[in-house]
Amino acid sequence: MRTVIFDLDGTLADTSGDLIAAANACFDMMGAGAVLDPARDAGTALRGGRAMLRLGLGRIGHADLEGQIDRFYPVLLEAYGAAIDVHTVLYPGAMEAVAQLSRDGYAVGICTNKPEGLAETLMTRLGVRGAFASLVGADTLSVRKPDAAPLVEAVRRAGGDPRRALLVGDTVTDRETARAAGVPSVLVTFGPGAEDVAALKPEALIGHFDELPGTVQRLIG
Template sequence: MKTVVFDLDGTLADTSGDLIAAANACFRQMGEGDLLDASRDAGTALRGGRAMLTLGMQRLGRPLDDATIDVFYPKLLEAYAQDIDSRTYLYPGAMDAVETLKSSGYRVAICTNKPEALADQLLRRLGVRDIWQSMLGADSLAVRKPDPEHLHETTRRAGGDPAQSMLIGDSITDRKTAQAAGVPCVLVTFGPAGGDMSALKPEALLHDYADLPGIVAELIGKAA
């Protein structure tokens, strides 16, 4: 079965606001103010909790301290779990495109470097958990993106063939994952990660989710 696999953060949904709020909660616990800004630091948010904590420490002028980050990373995840969706939104047309693909016979799945429990919680809060035929997070396996096995196993659990899959993402990590897996990659151009997605040379760029079904059919063919 042909399978379309999606990244989550920055691809299906803009989660940066809630991620930054969780990081700022940690900085307040350190006795500091809110060090990150939702508009300026959205790209860093989508690189994960440790990246946000590192950026905050740099703004304080402190040397990089892995021990401090190790202490506060679980606190960040706890704060995020307590307020995971108040600032998060699905991109316009994203779920319409997913529904169209699924009704056309494609398998649809999520492969994310967000911890699985948090990804599951977020998708349920957004009301879109049940549409996916599989969802693997950063801790679902012993490996994670850009290791191709993360993508391959996501596809297999969706009932698909890894050789007939593709990845929709928003970052160099997604691009490297698809390259390692030997499958096409589509990168969205509207995510907070910013930058020039065309420079990563994906097989296609996605400017509007309305265009995705046509791109999928072009890259991996129509579903059987």
């Protein structure tokens, strides 16, 4: 079965506001206040909790950068899990595209570097978990993207054929994951890292999810 696998953060949904709020909760505990800005730092937020902590700790000039990241990363995850869907929104047309792909006979799933439990919680709270046949997170396997294995596993769990699959994402991690798996990638240009994705030379770029079904048909039939 032909399969389309989606990244989550920055691809299906803008999760940056809740991620930054969780990081700022950590900086509040350090006595530094809200170090990160939801608009300016959205791109870093979508690279994950450790990236946000590293950015903020660098701004406040903390001497023990890696030690504080290790200490506060679990705190960040706890804060994020407690308020995971306050600011998060699905991108326009995302679920309509998913529904169209399903009607066209494609299996659909998710492969994310968000911990699996948090990804399951978020998609359930957003009311769309049932639209996806699989969900593989950062800790589902012993490796994570850009290793090909999580993508292959997401395809397998969706009932698909890894040789007839495609990854929709928004970062160099997604581009490299697709390349490692030997499948095409489609990168979105509407996320915080939009200015960088064209340079990654994916098989296709889309500026709105309306473009996805036709792009998928062209790339994997």
